[in-house]
Amino acid sequence: MTDTNGNINGHTASLSDVFGRVGKLETSVTELETGMVALQNDMHRIESGQGQIINELSKLSEKQGNSGRTNWSVVIGAGGLAIAIITAIGSGFILPLKLADTYHERQLELLESTARQNRERLVSIEQSAHTVQMLQALERGQADRISRMEEREKLYRETGMIGAKRGH
Numbered sequence: 001m002t003d004t005n006g007n008i009n010g011h012t013a014s015l016s017d018v019f020g021r022v023g024k025l026e027t028s029v030t031e032l033e034t035g036m037v038a039l040q041n042d043m044h045r046i047e048s049g050q051g052q053i054i055n056e057l058s059k060l061s062e063k064q065g066n067s068g069r070t071n072w073s074v075v076i077g078a079g080g081l082a083i084a085i086i087t088a089i090g091s092g093f094i095l096p097l098k099l100a101d102t103y104h105e106r107q108l109e110l111l112e113s114t115a116r117q118n119r120e121r122l123v124s125i126e127q128s129a130h131t132v133q134m135l136q137a138l139e140r141g142q143a144d145r146i147s148r149m150e151e152r153e154k155l156y157r158e159t160g161m162i163g164a165k166r167g168h
Contacts, residue, residue, distance in 0.1 A: 017117075021110060028103050035099040039092060046088050053081055 060074050 024106065024110065028106050032099050032103055035095060039095050042088070042095075043092055046085070046092065050085060053085070057081075 057078060060071075060078075
């Protein structure tokens with residue numbers, strides 16, 4: 001329930017908490033976008049480099065085919081180049097996974113923080129409810145005492161006796 005002061009169940013809603021959380025999310029999204037742009041640039045560089053490498057390997061292959069001898073330095077170089085390409089492509093897949101992992105870790109921390117705050121609010125609400133119940137019980141007891149005192153006062157006024165007992 002919201003009262004006229006904007007309090008929800010007796011607790012003031014905090015817009016600064018909401019703005020802080022939104023700010024953290026915006027930071028995470030910005031970092032993710034930056035990482036994706038870097039990944040896209042890396043992939044473009046790899047693609048252009050692959051085209052040049054394939055072109056050079058074709059030229060070397062034609063040369064080697066014409067000479068009739070195996071040029072082991074070219075074979076070893078091509079193998080190393082293949083390993084480098086595979087590593088670059090693999091890192092292109094790993095970067096988004098790392099970024100996603102970081103994003104999810106931040107989301108989990110945010111959820112844990114929110115759960116902790118909600119738990120603290122629940123404890124506070126439970127304590128307030130218990131206090132209200134105790135005050136209501138005290139009020140009922142006080143009302144009973146007042147009622148008995150009024151009955152005694154009435155009896156005193158009617159009989160003119162203090163502490164008069166019925167039946168005497």
